[in-house]
Amino acid sequence: MRRKLIAGNWKMNKITTEAIELANGLKRELYKIDDVDIVVCPPFTSLEEVSEIIYESNIKLGAQNMHWEDNGAFTGEIAPAMLKDLGCKFVILGHSERRQYFHETNEIVNKKTKAALKHNLTPIVCVGETLQEREAGKAFDVIQDHVYNSLEGLTSEETDEVIIAYEPVWAIGTGKTATPEQAQEVHHFIRGLLKKKYSEELAEAIIILYGGSVKPANTKELVGQKDIDGALVGGASLEIKSFSEIVKNASIS
Ligand code: PGA
Numbered sequence: 001m002r003r004k005l006i007a008g009n010w011k012m013n014k015i016t017t018e019a020i021e022l023a024n025g026l027k028r029e030l031y032k033i034d035d036v037d038i039v040v041c042p043p044f045t046s047l048e049e050v051s052e053i054i055y056e057s058n059i060k061l062g063a064q065n066m067h068w069e070d071n072g073a074f075t076g077e078i079a080p081a082m083l084k085d086l087g088c089k090f091v092i093l094g095h096s097e098r099r100q101y102f103h104e105t106n107e108i109v110n111k112k113t114k115a116a117l118k119h120n121l122t123p124i125v126c127v128g129e130t131l132q133e134r135e136a137g138k139a140f141d142v143i144q145d146h147v148y149n150s151l152e153g154l155t156s157e158e159t160d161e162v163i164i165a166y167e168p169v170w171a172i173g174t175g176k177t178a179t180p181e182q183a184q185e186v187h188h189f190i191r192g193l194l195k196k197k198y199s200e201e202l203a204e205a206i207i208i209l210y211g212g213s214v215k216p217a218n219t220k221e222l223v224g225q226k227d228i229d230g231a232l233v234g235g236a237s238l239e240i241k242s243f244s245e246i247v248k249n250a251s252i253s
Pocket residue numbers: 009167171172173174175211212213214232233234235236
């Protein structure tokens with residue numbers, strides 16, 4: 001049985017005092033939730049403070065990106081061990097904003113995914129098509145390309161540790177959510193790809209999140225779909241009220 005997971009991607013928002021306030025509020029609101037895994041991904045600059053606040057709580061820490069090398073002359077980059085050192089358990093990789101604005105390719109996402117696994121960080125690997133690609137009937141080709149090439153060369157034991165986030169680019173920050181049926185169709189397709197490449201057992205075990213304008217009002221329906229195991233939330237993760245409602249709506253208790 002796959003557990004539900006709700007992750008908040010704070011993107012480039014919140015100075016440290018604001019991050020502290022949000023983390024404290026979420027801890028207060030969500031301490032009773034035990035059937036949903038909760039992850040927050042603040043910017044690098046407030047990882048340490050948020051880590052201290054959520055220490056030993058039911059909220060886990062993630063980062064939004066990292067470099068694939070262990071260390072070295074890579075000005076401005078952050079290494080996997082630095083994230084581990086601050087208490088991160090997760091790292092978002094290949095977010096569409098990184099693919100789009102920072103030219104991250106599947107090859108780069110693949111290197112980062114391998115590095116995360118090597119350092120015992122759970123990678124949340126993002127995949128998803130643009131509006132143009134969807135309208136051209138290429139959505140499934142793009143998703144297959146993202147899934148297979150971002151996970152290229154991983155053993156099935158390694159792939160088993162990966163979380164996939166399906167985020168249609170046209171639904172991110174636009175208020176346009178994929179319908180639960182549209183999202184379910186893609187999640188089912190992704191499970192099919194994993195089954196083809198690895199095994200049915202692995203395909204059934206892997207966690208696949210949906211992302212793109214997830215709000216308290218659409219959470220229940222989305223996470224109620226058979227192949228949707230939770231959500232990667234952007235805008236609505238920036239407020240205590242909306243993110244805690246999303247988590248509560250994903251919880252069955
Ligand atoms: P959104 O972002 O919820 O603001 O659409 C989702 C994401 O980019 O992870």
